[in-house]
Amino acid sequence: EVQLVASGGGLVQPGGSLRLSCAASGFTFNNYAMTWVRQAPTKGLEWVSGISSGGGGRFYADSVKGRFTISRDNSKNTVYLQMDRLRAEDTAVYYCANDVTVANGRYFQYWGQGSLVSVSS
């Protein structure tokens, strides 16, 4: 059974930091790129960041570039999102997902349950 278990969320003050983790099982983790997608309360989905299967390629949405850092440890089947200089508008549920590339597209196949990040004073 595929599982993606996210952790590390919580309440943080503006300007603070958090590190999210996403532990994967049930599939060959190091064969897949991974991604983080967030959803602000009552809002839609927003892609945040992605990392290649080997970790050499890291990509960010403009809204988080320079503040968030994605990384992965393939020996632990885990992807991370280090979030610094957090703002109120970063408040959201953060989902991790594996990123599948096929001949005619790319999509997010398996999703974790989400980790809530609240930025407030």
Place this chain on the structure above:
Amino acid sequence: DIQMTQSPSSLSASVGDRITISCRASQSISTYLNWYQQKPGEAPKVLIYAASVLQSGVPSRFSGSGSGTEFTLTISSLQPEDFATYYCQQSDTTPQVTFGGGTRVEIK
């Protein structure tokens, strides 16, 4: 940036109805278009990728079509468990991707 516009933003339909949800891209994205279903309190789930390919395990009442800038998700016979919000997502501008604003489907 490519903008994705879904319509309608919400709809109400009866069990057994055929419904369609539209997604328009601000520029051509070929068939780099995916559809996701999200139920309240749950993570999204992929239904369709590459505009028309049904993800394994997804019921055949779901189908997708379109190319370029106009895409459609169709549910041929709405079931009670289909109450959810549906999102389109373009992957043409990889690695960045963008989602549509969502369509909430309510069962009458």
